[in-house]
Amino acid sequence: MLRYLAILWVFVKNSMQNEAAYRANLLTNMLLTVVGVTGSIAGVLVIYSHARTIQGWTLPETLALLGVFTLMNGLINTFIAPNLNEFAEGIRKGTLDYTLIKPVNSQFLTSFQRCSIWGLADVLVGLGIVGYALASGFEQGVGPLQVLAFTIASASGAVIIYSLWIGLATIAFWTVKIDNITSILQAFYNMGRFPVQAYPLWMQRVLTYVVPVAFVTTVPVQALGNRATPLLLLASVLMAVVMLYASTRLWRLGLSRYTSASS
Amino acid sequence: MISTFGIYFTTQWASFLAYRVVFFLYSMWAILPPLIYLAVWSTVAGAGGIAGWSKGEFVAYYLTFMVVNHLAGSIEIHTASWEIQQGEISGRLLLPVHPGIRTLASNAGFKTIGMVVVVPSVLLLAVLFRPEFHTTPGMVALGVVATLLAAALQFLIGYTIALLSFWITRADAADQLNMVLLFLLSGQVAPLVLLPDALRIAATVLPYRSMLSFPVELITGQLSGTAAAIGFALQGAWLVVAWFLMRFTWRRGVRRYAAVGG
Amino acid sequence: MLGPDDTTRGQRVTRTETSSRTTSPTTPAPPDGTPPPIVISNLTKVYRVHEREAGLRASLGSLIRRKYRDVCAVNDISFSVSPGEIVGFLGPNGAGKTTTLKMLAGLLHPTSGSVSVLGHEPFKRERAYLSRMAMVMGNKGQLQWDIPAGDAFLVNKVVYKLSDADFRAALGELTELLDLGPLLKKQVRSLSLGERMKCELAAALLHRPMVLFLDEPTIGLDVTMQARIRHFIADYNKRTGATVLLTSHYMADVVALCKRVVVIHEGRLLFDGALAQLSDRIAPFKLLTVKLHDAESPPSLDGYGEVQSSEDGQTTLRVRRDQAPAVTARLLAELPVADLTVEDPPIEDVIDQVFSNSSLDLYGTVKS
Numbered sequence: 001m002l003r004y005l006a007i008l009w010v011f012v013k014n015s016m017q018n019e020a021a022y023r024a025n026l027l028t029n030m031l032l033t034v035v036g037v038t039g040s041i042a043g044v045l046v047i048y049s050h051a052r053t054i055q056g057w058t059l060p061e062t063l064a065l066l067g068v069f070t071l072m073n074g075l076i077n078t079f080i081a082p083n084l085n086e087f088a089e090g091i092r093k094g095t096l097d098y099t100l101i102k103p104v105n106s107q108f109l110t111s112f113q114r115c116s117i118w119g120l121a122d123v124l125v126g127l128g129i130v131g132y133a134l135a136s137g138f139e140q141g142v143g144p145l146q147v148l149a150f151t152i153a154s155a156s157g158a159v160i161i162y163s164l165w166i167g168l169a170t171i172a173f174w175t176v177k178i179d180n181i182t183s184i185l186q187a188f189y190n191m192g193r194f195p196v197q198a199y200p201l202w203m204q205r206v207l208t209y210v211v212p213v214a215f216v217t218t219v220p221v222q223a224l225g226n227r228a229t230p231l232l233l234l235a236s237v238l239m240a241v242v243m244l245y246a247s248t249r250l251w252r253l254g255l256s257r258y259t260s261a262s263s
Numbered sequence: 264m265i266s267t268f269g270i271y272f273t274t275q276w277a278s279f280l281a282y283r284v285v286f287f288l289y290s291m292w293a294i295l296p297p298l299i300y301l302a303v304w305s306t307v308a309g310a311g312g313i314a315g316w317s318k319g320e321f322v323a324y325y326l327t328f329m330v331v332n333h334l335a336g337s338i339e340i341h342t343a344s345w346e347i348q349q350g351e352i353s354g355r356l357l358l359p360v361h362p363g364i365r366t367l368a369s370n371a372g373f374k375t376i377g378m379v380v381v382v383p384s385v386l387l388l389a390v391l392f393r394p395e396f397h398t399t400p401g402m403v404a405l406g407v408v409a410t411l412l413a414a415a416l417q418f419l420i421g422y423t424i425a426l427l428s429f430w431i432t433r434a435d436a437a438d439q440l441n442m443v444l445l446f447l448l449s450g451q452v453a454p455l456v457l458l459p460d461a462l463r464i465a466a467t468v469l470p471y472r473s474m475l476s477f478p479v480e481l482i483t484g485q486l487s488g489t490a491a492a493i494g495f496a497l498q499g500a501w502l503v504v505a506w507f508l509m510r511f512t513w514r515r516g517v518r519r520y521a522a523v524g525g
Numbered sequence: 526m527l528g529p530d531d532t533t534r535g536q537r538v539t540r541t542e543t544s545s546r547t548t549s550p551t552t553p554a555p556p557d558g559t560p561p562p563i564v565i566s567n568l569t570k571v572y573r574v575h576e577r578e579a580g581l582r583a584s585l586g587s588l589i590r591r592k593y594r595d596v597c598a599v600n601d602i603s604f605s606v607s608p609g610e611i612v613g614f615l616g617p618n619g620a621g622k623t624t625t626l627k628m629l630a631g632l633l634h635p636t637s638g639s640v641s642v643l644g645h646e647p648f649k650r651e652r653a654y655l656s657r658m659a660m661v662m663g664n665k666g667q668l669q670w671d672i673p674a675g676d677a678f679l680v681n682k683v684v685y686k687l688s689d690a691d692f693r694a695a696l697g698e699l700t701e702l703l704d705l706g707p708l709l710k711k712q713v714r715s716l717s718l719g720e721r722m723k724c725e726l727a728a729a730l731l732h733r734p735m736v737l738f739l740d741e742p743t744i745g746l747d748v749t750m751q752a753r754i755r756h757f758i759a760d761y762n763k764r765t766g767a768t769v770l771l772t773s774h775y776m777a778d779v780v781a782l783c784k785r786v787v788v789i790h791e792g793r794l795l796f797d798g799a800l801a802q803l804s805d806r807i808a809p810f811k812l813l814t815v816k817l818h819d820a821e822s823p824p825s826l827d828g829y830g831e832v833q834s835s836e837d838g839q840t841t842l843r844v845r846r847d848q849a850p851a852v853t854a855r856l857l858a859e860l861p862v863a864d865l866t867v868e869d870p871p872i873e874d875v876i877d878q879v880f881s882n883s884s885l886d887l888y889g890t891v892k893s
Contacts, residue, residue, distance in 0.1 A: 007683045014676045028436045039443040042462070043452040050457060051307045051316045097632050098667035103655035104684050113680075114669070170762075187295040199302045202391065259634045259648060 008046060008112055015115040029118040029160065037124065037125055040066055040193065055197035060133045065221045067129030068154065072161055072216055074122025076189070080162060082114040084169045084185075091172050091258070100255075107251045111166055120124050131223075142224060149223035156240035157216035161189065162245035164211065164253065173254030191219040217241050267360050271368030289373070290380035291334035298388070301325035304453070307394060310499055314457055319395025320483075326385050326394050326455050327406075327482045328475070333381045334374055334453075334477055335413040340438045342369050344425035347520075358515065363422060363513075365392025366416035368440030370418055398484030405491055411500045417474050426509070430515030444469070450476030456485070470505070473498040559601035560644070562736055562768045563606035563629065567638035567749040570599040570624050570792075591655050599622040600792035600871070601638065611762055611769040611798070613783030615876065621792040622772045629770070642736055656685055660736035668713045668727045674708035674724040678731060685732035692731065698764075719750035730761065739771040743778055755781050773844075776876040804875045811849040812868045813842040818861040830843055836892060846874045 048059045050258060054094050057065075090096035098111050135141060168185050190213050195205045196214040208214045215236045222228040301322060308318040316324075343366045346352045356361040424441060427434040446452060447462060448471035453465050455476050466472045477494045480486050486494065573593045599621040606612050616622050627633040628640050631647030631654070640647055645654035668677045682692045700706055703723045708716060716724065722742065729737075739758070743751040755778055762769055773779055779786060779800065786803055788796040796806045813830065816839050826832060829852050830842035843851045849867060856862055 003683065003686065007680070010679050010683050013682065014672050017676060018669075032436060032439050035440055035443050039447050040449055046453050046458060046462075047303060047307065049459065054303065054307055060649050067861070093665055094662070095667065097627070097630070097660070097662070097665075100632055100650070101630055101655055101658070101660055103652035104685050109684075142495055145801050187292055190296060191299055193298065194303050198306050200306065200391075259632060 004104075006213065007108075011112055012117065016117055023223065027252075028184035030121050033125055037070055037129070040070070044192075052262050054195065057195045058137070060136050060251055061221060061225060062140045063136075064130050064133035064224065065195055065217050066075065066193060066226050067126045067131075067133060067201030067229060068157075068217045068220050069126070070129060071123050071154075072157060072192070073117050073189070074124075074126055075158055076161065076165065077119030077122060078093060078117060079112055079119075080157050080165045081119075082116045083111055086114050087169055088172045096258075100182070100259075107166065108253065111162070138225065142226075146226050147227060148226050149226075149233060150220050153215070153220040153223040156236040157220055158238075159240040160212055160243050161216045163240075164188075165245045166218065167243075170247075170250045170254040173258050189213060189216075212243065213238055234243075266369050266500070268364055271365045272372050287380055289338075289515075290333065290377040291384075293336055293377070293381060294329045294384050294388075295471040297325050297328050297332060297448075298345040300452060301388075301392065316454070316457070317395060319393055321454075322389075322392040322500055323394035323396045324483050326392075326452060328479045329388075330381060331383055331406075331410050331413065331475060331482070333480050334378055334410050335417050336479070338368060338370060338373055338423035339418065340435060342366055342425070342436050343422055344428045344438075347425070350422040352520070353449065357518075366422060366425075374414075380475065396483065398482065402484050402491075403482050403488070406478045409478035409481050409498065410472075412502065413474050413478050416470060416498065416502050416505055418472070418507045419502070420470065423505070423509045424513045426512045427518045429520050442473060445475065448472070448476075449474055450479055454485075455480070469499070472492065472503040473501045528744045547677065557607055560604040561607050562643050563770065564641045565625070565629075565638070566607065568599055568625065568628065568635055568640060569597070569637045570621070570628060570633065571636045572598055573598045573781050583835045597792055598788075599628070602789060603638075603814070605796050606770060608768055608803045609760070609762065609766040610785065611771060611782050613779040613786040614770055614789075615786050616773045616789040616795070619791075620789045622789065624769065625789070626660070626772065628672055628805065630658065631655070640773050646831075656732060657734055658736045658738070659732070660738040660787050661725055661729045661740065661742055663722065663739075663744035666713075666721060667728060668721070668724060670714040671712055673710050674713055674716075674728070677713070678709075678728060681728055687732060688695055695731050695733060696727075699730060702760060702826075703727055719746045719753070722746060723757075724753060726757065733765060733767075735767050737767050737769045739769060739773075741772055741774065743773060743775055748764075751775060751777065754882065756780060770823055776872070779876060780872060800872065801869075804869050804872065805846065807878055808821040808870050808875050809846045810843050810870065811846055812870055813844055813849065813852065813856070814864075814866045814868065815840050815856060815860075815862060816864040818863045824860065 041063070041216075044059070044062055048062070049055070052058075054062065087096070090099065090110075096110075099113070101107050108244055165185055190211040191199070191207055191211075196207050196218045199207065206216070219228055219232060219236050223233065284448055291450065294517070300504070304313075304316075304321040304325070305318045308316060308321055310318070311319075312318065321382060343362075346366075347361070352362060355365065420441070424434055424437050427437050448455075448466035450466075450472070452458075455466055455472060458466065477498060481491060481494070550892060572595070574596050582839055584693070589785075602621075602625065614625070615623050623634060628635050629642055629647055631650045641655060643657055644796075645651055647654060647658075668674055678692075678696060681687075687695070694799045700709070703726065707726055708724060711720060713724065725743070742758070743754050746754065755833070759767065759782055762765065768803050768884070769782075771778070771782060785798065786796070786800050787794065788803070796803060812833065815826065817824075826835075826842060828838050830844035830848075833841040833843050853865065853867060856865065
């Protein structure tokens with residue numbers, strides 16, 4: 001475990017030096033974050049200009065949710081997205097072989113060997129939005145217990161979204177051309193911009209059990225607003241464990257296909 | 264030129280078919296983002312409707328939006344831009360055919376074959392959400408024409424953005440800005456009539472209404488004859504502007520490419 | 526440029542003909558009885574290949590049902606490598622070399638047969654195995670392009686659990702041997718092809734692997750750099766006693782580094798033995814160079830063998846190996862011979878033949 005943290009730290013350090021070489025990129029990326037977040041907030045405001053609540057969710061609550069969405073998006077952009085592109089490239093060019101002959105869990109290496117630290121800007125902006133939402137009339141009092149529940153739910157959410165992404169990326173073992181798989185995954189993840197209650201029942205089911213985006217954004221905000229039951233929190237942790245396990249199984253399946261068929 | 268287009272077109276088909284899974288996922292890209300707003304707006308509208316729109320009207324609007332979004336959308340940031348970044352354009356520049364023809368063929372190939380995914384998905388969603396259309400065959404016919412014009416406009420703009428790859432290594436920054444504006448101003452986040460005045464005016468003055476919302480408004484029967492005529496005029500004007508913008512960017516880009524060597 | 530091992534040419538006729546038929550393909554057991562680090566027996570790999578036909582109709586059809594075809598890339602191969610040995614693994618393109626190397630590295634699962642490296646089954650990818658082996662592929666690298674190689678080495682340090690001291694010692698040694706000093710701080714993308722290969726080798730060797738698989742390590746490099754890399758491999762092998770299996774298209778690599786070669790062709794083992802005897806198999810003939818006393822009206826030598834060249838009164842004949850003694854005797858008896866040498870064909874020509882697909886079958890030497 002400690003070793004894996006040490007490896008992760010080297011990856012972060014290396015990418016920091018790397019990003020420094022592309023300072024212009026950093027600036028455009030910050031700008032894009034601001035533009036993107038402004039667009040999302042404007043979208044939420046448009047809907048709330050016609051409706052007071054969406055299935056009981058007030059504007060500050062939905063804004064807090066958008067904050068969590070942005071935060072998680074930042075984590076994805078920092079740690080996962082750059083690696084998925086690299087992974088697909090690695091399969092195409094054959095450089096994945098080098099990852100596979102390393103005496104370290106190959107899923108771990110593949111998931112984290114590249115990070116784009118500018119994605120952390122999204123994390124900060126996301127936290128900022130959550131803070132703003134809390135200050136602007138989040139009705140329930142938020143105490144240490146709620147913050148703890150929020151942290152647990154968010155951590156589970158992060159594990160779930162990681163498992164989803166790596167799971168979908170594993171498709172690359174079967175079909176080599178996945179150059180823009182990140183944008184497709186984004187399309188699913190985007191459903192997390194709104195509380196699952198905003199969707200019809202069948203979509204809620206899908207977003208809870210099939211592509212469990214509900215646990216990534218809705219549940220953390222419910223936890224923050226003291227609306228998540230202990231059972232829901234437990235479900236979220238369980239879902240995280242199950243999804244992570246499933247992703248490792250799928251990874252191994254893909255790997256065994258790769259090692260039996262690649263040339 | 265037509266026959267070159269035809270050959271490119273069929274080879275594109277073949278390559279899309281070879282990568283079935285990815286191809287399927289790509290097609291979903293036109294459907295999933297509007298689906299969010301379809302769902303949210305129909306939840307908000309509930310039984311009583313909102314801002315003069317019934318739930319079924321929202322559904323009709325967004326289902327139409329999905330089809331038009333697929334047919335008019337630009338994929339050039341994934342095709343042309345990539346070719347330039349990878350240097351593949353060098354070989355293409357030597358051919359006696361403008362590389363844009365190939366890009367266009369790839370665009371058309373993707374769209375026609377993508378209908379295999381889009382049409383069933385939209386029909387399925389229609390069963391689940393129950394749309395309510397108030398339109399006339401004439402308006403639908405005009406909407407089809409407007410969709411083609413919107414596709415041409417989005418192609419020109421998307422291609423121009425892709426050509427920025429001649430200057431900067433990553434044209435996706437410009438692309439992302441364009442995407443945010445498309446999201447807000449093309450009728451995705453809400454039908455344009457429901458936007459606050461400032462955004463609605465921006466959508467009309469900028470090309471974004473012509474790129475997507477206008478055909479959807481026509482097909483769903485929102486527009487009077489005069490409004491339709493004005494919309495076509497705007498589309499035409501933007502097409503001319505986008506054409507010259509594209510030609511300008513192309514010439515400068517190729518000149519730069521020849522000078523710097525990529 | 527040829528290395529110090531280049532002693533195979535120009536054997537005088539007086540030298541006793543030893544062992545040309547007696548070598549067995551199996552490796553002699555090492556003196557201390559350690560088991561061979563690489564053992565391959567009856568290894569076979571069959572790929573299922575998706576067949577795509579041209580044309581729209583065919584590709585539409587492939588949307589529904591795909592056609593597959595089995596391709597046998599490696600067919601019933603057996604050989605083993607002794608500790609500290611450098612073995613050249615040769616064959617024309619598509620012979621199955623890379624497939625075999627990948628099975629040894631644990632990247633491919635054998636269809637049948639077995640592979641054992643350092644006592645491990647590679648495809649289980651056990652950490653104990655992976656941390657003692659390394660693979661370098663000349664046509665693709667493990668180093669990220671946008672960070673300096675020195676930083677990338679730090680990743681390998683934690684990945685292979687190297688202590689600070691071990692890492693520093695290994696890096697110091699490799700820096701000296703490969704002259705890496707000025708390269709470590711540069712972004713990999715700004716290095717030349719040769720410099721990059723030096724860094725790739727260093728990255729692969731930081732953890733001091735006991736078994737090293739090199740797939741075309743000198744491909745695309747200029748001659749000087751090739752020699753440099755070659756020297757380094759020989760040096761590394763001497764210092765650490767690591768076992769090396771090497772594929773290369775450059776005969777100079779093979780001649781300089783490998784006393785023993787394994788040749789495969791179309792997935793089958795064609796030859797396994799000393800480089801010096803490769804010619805017995807692949808080109809089983811000798812070159813007889815004859816100089817006659819009376820050069821005024823030289824008699825035709827066509828009757829003795831195939832004339833390869835004739836100049837300055839010297840004639841070179843190509844004679845089947847088994848007939849060489851008899852032909853030599855006849856020449857000496859029937860003609861006024863001033864000088865006569867019997868040589869093996871140059872090893873370069875022989876290796877060349879190994880790489881060019883077509884000429885291999887000419888001699889009908891495919892091992893049954």
